[in-house]
Amino acid sequence: MSEVSLSAGRTADLGLIGFAGLGNMGWPMAANLVAAGCRVKVFDARLDQARRFAAETGCTAASSAIGLADSDILVTMLPNGAIVREFLTAPDAGGATLAGALGPGAVVVDMSSSRPTGTRELGAILAAHDVALVDAPVSGGTPRARNATLAVMTGGGAAVAARLEPMFRLMASSITHCGGLGSGHAMKALNNYVSAAGLVAACEALRIAQGFGIDGRKAIDVLNASTGRNNSTELKLAQQVLNQAYSSGFSLGLMRKDIDAAIELAGDVGVGLLIGREVLSAWENGERTLGPGADHTAIARMISAPGGDRA
Numbered sequence: 001m002s003e004v005s006l007s008a009g010r011t012a013d014l015g016l017i018g019f020a021g022l023g024n025m026g027w028p029m030a031a032n033l034v035a036a037g038c039r040v041k042v043f044d045a046r047l048d049q050a051r052r053f054a055a056e057t058g059c060t061a062a063s064s065a066i067g068l069a070d071s072d073i074l075v076t077m078l079p080n081g082a083i084v085r086e087f088l089t090a091p092d093a094g095g096a097t098l099a100g101a102l103g104p105g106a107v108v109v110d111m112s113s114s115r116p117t118g119t120r121e122l123g124a125i126l127a128a129h130d131v132a133l134v135d136a137p138v139s140g141g142t143p144r145a146r147n148a149t150l151a152v153m154t155g156g157g158a159a160v161a162a163r164l165e166p167m168f169r170l171m172a173s174s175i176t177h178c179g180g181l182g183s184g185h186a187m188k189a190l191n192n193y194v195s196a197a198g199l200v201a202a203c204e205a206l207r208i209a210q211g212f213g214i215d216g217r218k219a220i221d222v223l224n225a226s227t228g229r230n231n232s233t234e235l236k237l238a239q240q241v242l243n244q245a246y247s248s249g250f251s252l253g254l255m256r257k258d259i260d261a262a263i264e265l266a267g268d269v270g271v272g273l274l275i276g277r278e279v280l281s282a283w284e285n286g287e288r289t290l291g292p293g294a295d296h297t298a299i300a301r302m303i304s305a306p307g308g309d310r311a
Helices: 026-035 047-057 081-089 116-127 141-146 158-169 183-211 218-224 233-235 239-241 252-269 276-290 298-302
Strands: 016-020 039-043 073-076 107-110 132-135 150-156 174-180
Touching: 016 081, 026 039, 026 047, 026 141, 039 047, 073 081, 081 107, 081 174, 107 116, 107 158, 116 132, 116 183, 116 252, 132 158, 132 183, 141 150, 150 158, 150 183, 158 174, 174 183, 183 218, 183 233, 183 239, 183 252, 183 276, 183 298, 218 233, 218 298, 233 239, 239 298, 252 276, 252 298, 276 298
Parallel strands: 016 039, 016 073, 073 107, 107 132, 150 174
Antiparallel strands: 132 150
């Protein structure tokens, strides 16, 4: 992979960037790379999705996973770490794996929300093929994916992560190297644990205020002018919950998965939790009731409204 630098908002040659996963987040992230002048080849399990992306952006689409084997940098933006591992290690009809077909010195960048322990295991598998792994999950949702202001948290070799920074800058406004391999995925899970707890507390406070006769918008204004302010009070209560839009673009099932990963991580490092399992239980109940595909802000529907109804 060639050395890179940014100039006038564009990038010098990063080599060929393979991008796997063109969902709600992956599509705008990959589109920003193409728009910046990067050489990009995309793949999605829905082949029509990849072809449509290529037609709209002018890049190339691969017809199979192994079609990304010529990538210098391979970005995965898939639902979870198990799918990432299968994508890289499952043999095709001829017995070849993408992990084995990547060239020596290639870098896999897992921007999915994967479990940290699984990331370390995958790193060892790739290292046997002289392929480096960097975990680089993101936070910010689809609006920030579109305008390239995501937060990226990386784990893995510091030198490799630093070489990737120009690529990250085309998708994000905040990049933090968190430590060794798996550290980025650990911080993503912990971030979403805090976010999930804050959202439930904010929705409960809103319901209580309404039950007492306080106008919902005034309650939100007070929270945002006071110490209760958090991401959910600023960006979700009025925009998604009060109007019952529930359309943030991040699913309830994915949030539950990240909370579960955070609780598992707490056990791995021996940290006892005061509210963690209660938070997980609330989101598990939400997933059972509303379905994993429901928007994560729809967790508000699980909180009793004044009179005992649910919104």
